[in-house]
Amino acid sequence: MGDPVVVGVDGSASSFDAIDVAAREARLRGVPLRIVHAFGHPALHLPPGAAPWNPAGESLEPMVHGVVARAEKQAHAAAPDIEIARSVVAGEALEVLEIEARSAALAVVGSRGLSGFAGLLLGSTALHLAAHGRCPLMVVRGRPDPAGAVVVAVDGSEAGQAAVEFAFAEAVLRKAPLVALHVWNTWSEGAYEGLPVDPLSAVVADVDRLREAEQRLLDRTVAPLESAFPQVAVERRLVRSRIRPALIEATGSAQLVVTGARGRGGFTGLLLGSVSQALLQHAHCPVVVVRGRG
Structure with missing residues (x-):
């Protein structure tokens, strides 16, 4: 065993x-x-x-x-x-x-x-x-839907990558579909792709380019695991919204939600990110927190 x-x-x-x-x-x-x-x-x-x-x-x-x-x-x-x-x-x-x-x-x-x-x-x-x-x-916590999907928060971080790998394995164990959810918005965190940012409003100016960049992040995170786990039915879901409310809402019809301990926007030294904390406190189903390999 x-x-x-x-x-x-x-x-x-x-x-x-x-x-x-x-x-x-x-x-x-x-x-x-x-x-x-x-x-x-x-x-x-x-x-x-x-x-x-x-x-x-x-x-x-x-x-x-x-x-x-x-x-x-x-x-x-x-x-x-x-x-x-x-x-x-x-x-x-x-x-x-x-x-x-x-x-x-x-x-x-x-x-x-x-x-x-x-x-x-x-x-x-x-x-x-x-x-x-x-x-x-x-x-x-919460009232999970036993027929619902495994939802995983995709954010491009190291811990987020470990969470995605864990979520695929869980979907196989549970014979459940998987929703790979990436939430984005126009705030300056999108500037990591080199997109133009208005320094006064801290808002990305080119929304279409940002959307494309966020879609690429989601695709390159999920695609290798889709190939490795062909038996899992995967929905790649790109949502423009406030991150924490959108993730919490997605747990309403899920049997499990998986998240990394810290996302790409976390402050150095913090061991648990705000998104993970929000899910732990407000999700409508059980939450699994997965740490990065470090």
Whole structure:
């Protein structure tokens, strides 16, 4: 078997929604499911120099038969034939899940955890893993259309290219069509193609040339993967609009949306772009964030 699907569970309703999805993802990939439960604040309890996380021992038997046992039972109900492992760890959830996910094919979390503040749309664990995780992260949210397409945000960045490759593989697994969506507008970000820009309004002057340039970006990103995955029905969709609202709208009829962690317009040093954050907070279906090869 390959690397497992790792899912974090903390007892919240959101994390138990993630258990169902993660179990089905493990079955889809033919890999084990690893259920991870982290507890405590090791900085308050461990001696100086101790590791930030430690596998739990037999003294935690009641906890294992509590939240984690319920999660395992739910996972078996969702996908009876998968192999399931438990990992109950003393440590801070962000660090524990980041470490556990290093050897995972996919990490899955709910959009909100027990520690979420009222009014927040995205939990700190999901946001942290999206920014720092080593493997693709699926954040479970919304009401996906099981017959819908896999939607991928195409932006020409390195992480965007990795996201497109991941999305094609997902479309094959799910036997689903794929929508390669590239959203553009007339602001000066289009000047990377050498198009004329009005310095006062920061708007590209030649809209037709910009549209052609954006179409070329979409075509050269998608075409090689269409050849590599001929079984996938692909729609290349070029949309002139505000980027974040257009992507969020496209998720309304999707079963999954895939995005890179950072786009070409991101600021140096930021680990998660504004488009990815917008999808994580507002998409109508589960979101997968894929980091670039670097």
